[in-house]
Amino acid sequence: ILNVEQSPQSLHVQEGDSTNFTCSFPSSNFYALHWYRWETAKSPEALFVMTLNGDEKKKGRISATLNTKEGYSYLYIKGSQPEDSATYLCAPGHNQGGKLIFGQGTELSVKP
């Protein structure tokens, strides 16, 4: 079973603040790293799928970087808005079979 760690567990920021979270995972046999956004009472939605060392992805104010050699990924949110409040999950995949093991997530709360 993969050991996936996300930090911090929760984060409370003010509107306009920029923030970042970390996802750590075993670097051996790495294949892909997924980030998901999960709003309360909804289903998780895919944000990014990253496969290459040094990969960077961006969607609006949210971006992510990947270091496969050391086994970590950062998710950045620039100028947080209340609608960014959600739990952000990362999930590394270590084979081509599609199986993902999720971290426990970082719960972000953005206050207006």
Add this chain to the structure above:
Amino acid sequence: NAGVTQTPKFQVLKTGQSMTLQCAQDMNHEYMSWYRQDPGMGLRLIHYSVGAGITDQGEVPNGYNVSRSTTEDFPLRLLSAAPSQTSVYFCASSYLGTLNYGYTFGSGTRLTVV
């Protein structure tokens, strides 16, 4: 295009009862999986399938059975419900092979075992 459809949305079972949670997708995804969500535990993988006729165990398979007779459907069976199986269950699907595609999740089934 409905995506991933889970039924029922809510269910209350008595200890020892059995039931089947349904999951269907219309995107021709090869890969399907079941997760359970518990407070403080995140999403834990129960069972998964890489295609019709092929299933495998995830992190927490005990007490659950699955089968995959068609590409579209991946039901999860609780053989004898226990209070420890009270949880929210999510079905997810994706294209297979490259892990370059994000999962599509269903809306979840909230199960309470009393």
